[in-house]
């Protein structure tokens with residue numbers, strides 16, 4: 409079982425993990441359930457084992473306080489999540505359908521169970537594992553490239569993608585309301601309301617969030633009045649899935665290509681926006697400074713407001729100098745919710761892997 413997950417369960421006295429593993433404390437020679445109310449031992453003194461026989465075989469005695477030998481049964485959801493973790497660890501893949509099949513569950517059910525127990529989606533968990541393997545490899549003396557391939561990153565660009573995100577731009581293609589352009593789009597529900605994702609053959613061209621699906625598609629139609637617009641869920645499904653993950657506060661280890669109309673100035677601003685790390689915020693003044701023109705705060709704010717691909721270009725990560733949220737094209741409450749989701753995810757990441 410993943411020791412990072414075990415350790416978190418111990419620190420949080422999470423009784424959902426009782427029976428799935430036991431904590432042996434080397435200094436006291438005692439073993440406990442994860443939920444033991446006694447003082448949390450130091451991490452370096454802890455050994456995790458899967459059953460009481462192993463603990464006793466290694467010379468540990470059962471804790472009198474939490475009575476680990478008297479456990480009957482385990483939490484089914486936790487068991488499923490732990491098995492899914494093991495599968496992801498062993499296969500270094502987090503395909504929901506594949507995972508569901510191996511565990512006899514629908515992919516949606518599995519996703520919910522996994523998230524409720526582990527705290528992040530299977531895909532995010534896989535990213536954690538890869539990053540951890542990479543860091544362990546490097547600190548263990550491996551060359552960066554070797555550690556990277558061992559960890560399961562296919563290329564340096566995937567590892568460093570956040571630093572290298574570039575906006576896909578083809579100036580001039582959007583003349584005349586998108587004439588000769590074929591746009592596929594679909595609308596799905598997410599925790600912020602209805603989500604419209606639209607893409608050309610080159611990348612995502614619109615991401616809109618709103619209350620009414622009709623209003624969202626009407627808006628798309630007004631923006632690309634001469635384009636051929638089709639409702640086409642299957643073609644852009646992976647974009648939609650990734651954007652929903654982002655909205656729910658799961659950083660996706662995936663570079664999303666975008667294909668948007670922009671002036672040179674807007675492009676510089678949006679390019680800079682994509683460099684703001686997940687879970688962090690900067691001020692409009694700082695953004696202006698980063699694009700090399702401290703006096704352009706107003707223009708920078710206007711460019712943020714013109715962003716047509718919500719979340720993918722994370723204009724929600726820019727706030728006022730006093731910490732106020734200022735505006736958001738898709739509603740200030742949504743901006744607040746997005747930032748909260750990202751912060752919760754980062755907090756969990758720190759808890760899991762530091």
Ligand SMILES: [Zn+2]
Nearest residue numbers: 440444471474
């Ligand atoms: Zn105990």
